[in-house]
Amino acid sequence: MSTIMSFQVALNFEDGITRFIECRPDETVAEASYKARINIPLDCRDGACGTCKSLCESGSYDGGDYIDEALTEDEAALGHCLPCQMTPHSDLVLRIPSSSAAAKTGAATHTATVVDIKRHSDTTVEFTLAADDREALGFLPGQYVNVAVPGTGQTRSYSFSSGPGQRHLSFLVRIVEGGTMSRYLTERAQVGDRLEFTGPMGSFYLRALTRPALLLAGGTGLAPLLSMLEQLAQQPPGHPVHLLYGVTTDQDLVHLDTLRDYADVIPGFTFDHCVADPNSTARNRGFVTGLMDSGTLHDGDADVHLCGPPAMVEAVRAHIASLGVSPASFHYEKFTPAVVRETAEAA
Structure with a gap:
């Protein structure tokens, strides 16, 4: 007896909570979510109201049948979708424009x-x-x-x-x-x-790379970028990826050997690092902004992922603005000890 394979669908709600469900290619994402007791808000189930309209950030799917008032051609071309109609062709990542509480779920x-x-x-x-x-x-x-x-x-x-x-x-x-x-x-x-x-x-996560990427880390903000690199090592991006890693002192530098290992296995991946301490023995002394120019950002044709303390995040944002370059997408996360994280993105 044959079994139908399932795909993994990540539902990322606007409050940052993510739930994962299994969805077969012969069922809609909404149907699979209800089986998992996650009630994506919707009114019609027929592709007529647009209440469940979401954004697919990764993966391929059949959009199903719907009317233009629910989802326009332009919206569909940008990756918007209707969970009540779509069926997966691969693993998916969906951004759901409602809170997890509205879907009667929460963090596990x-x-x-x-x-x-x-x-x-x-x-x-x-x-x-x-x-x-x-x-x-x-x-x-x-x-x-x-x-x-x-x-x-x-x-x-x-x-x-x-x-x-x-x-x-x-x-x-x-x-x-x-x-x-x-x-x-x-x-x-x-x-x-x-x-x-x-x-x-969290809404700070790796999206499907469709262009070059610039990753920036400050201190232990390297952690989520290491997770991204591990994913890219399993699924080569097909685009250049450059990482800039900045710390305060030499002893703050960690995982340089890990980055070198990733440079050996991820096609097109390069990295550089710098240390703010003027007495550092590092090749680059100063801040990551000193290693960035319009070329680093591919003149705007780059996806930027930045994680670090607030001062670094604001300095990088100001520096990019001073270059007169607008990245194709800009995702960042600020962190401070014992404080709730702040995530945001700019397109």
Whole structure:
């Protein structure tokens, strides 16, 4: 007896919460979501009202039947779609213009075991988890989870530094004096500890690359970009990808060997790094903006993904504006210790 294969569909809601469903090629995304008890808001189910109109950011599909008032030809050409009509031809990523609460769903909670703790330097530590339900846990490269810090009743947000296809989940953490997670990881954490986390979350994630890409990381903002690179290593982009990585001091530099390894396996991938400390031994001293010009941005024909502290994000945005170049798309995420992340995009 033959079985019909299913595709994975990521539903990213406007509040940043992402849920993954399985959808067969003979059923609509809306039908599959209802089976998973996720109620994408819609009124008609017939392609007539446009209530469920969403944006497909990755993958191929049959758009189904609908009237022009629900979805115009121009909208369809830009990737807009109707989940009540569309059937998948591949894995999909959909941006749903409603909150997860409106769809009567929310972020999933997972439990995991600490399998590794690596102190890269006085400023950076990396911890790795084995999730109890790894097969059921999906995420988009670049997303984050809220980790409950054992024994504190507090949570902290960390981006995956591992790729969606890797068995274990890794996270990079900057050590902050007196920080709740910093104290746990440096003073109490042991292999075998049990942790709970909620997610995935975030609208900062890798979209399908249709042109050259520029990735920019500040400090541990490298983490989500490592996740993106792992994905690109499994699915070569077919376009040049350049990464600029900036830190404050030499000891803040981590995973340079990992970046070199990716440069060996991802066609068209290159990277450079810089250190702000004037006493650094790095080849480039200063900030990532000193390594950027209109050529780095392919005169605007580039997708930009930027993750770092607020000051860096604002400096990069101002620098790009001063160059008189508007990237084809601009996705960024700001982070600060113990503060909710801010994500945004500009086209």
